[in-house]
Amino acid sequence: MQINWDDFQKVDLRIGTIIEVTEFPEAHNPSYKMKIDFGEEVGIKKSSAQITVLYNLEDLLGKQVLAVTNFPPKQIGPFMSECLVTGFYDSNGAIALAMPEFNVPNGAKLI
Template sequence: MQTIDFIDFQRIDIRIGTIVRVENFEKARKPAFKLWVDLGGLGIKKSSAQITDLYTSETLIGKQVICVCNFAPRQIADFMSEVLVTGFDNGKGDIILATSDNQAPNGAKLH
């Protein structure tokens, strides 16, 4: 594994937000959701996530997730993804969302 300096970590803007809207992403190549995440002072940002194997629209609404907020926006089909919602591979190729075990204010920065 390559090491980085702490200054490199500080350049990544990682924040927590709450999923407030979910839609099926019909035009995605692989099954996915369109997510709208409330990031507090940063506003509501959009993301595409291939998490349909472990989550439903109903279980996602209100869930807090950890997002990388300073990647350049990425066009996916007809949808502009503005943040990266993070997660971990469960060993079977499915993604388990990265979240917090306690509620944090939307937009709180990871330290």
């Protein structure tokens, strides 16, 4: 299915820095809970992600990630997710996060 430019512009994809990450033992699949700083305009949002195969807690702190920041909040068990962190499945089904090669300002939009 093709989309037009207006459809693409509706998706608010921004860079944020992970400022807090914890285990999420209540999740059905192994996951982490994260707080991500998207800068002054968007602020800090919470998200959960099934990324425990390729990442440990210490590796994630301070990493920049690409996320959709304009989805409505979604209840995931006892946790309210406020954004969708993006990534790709590797050949084994583990999720590799979408990250910039170089640091960019928090809140920068994907163009």
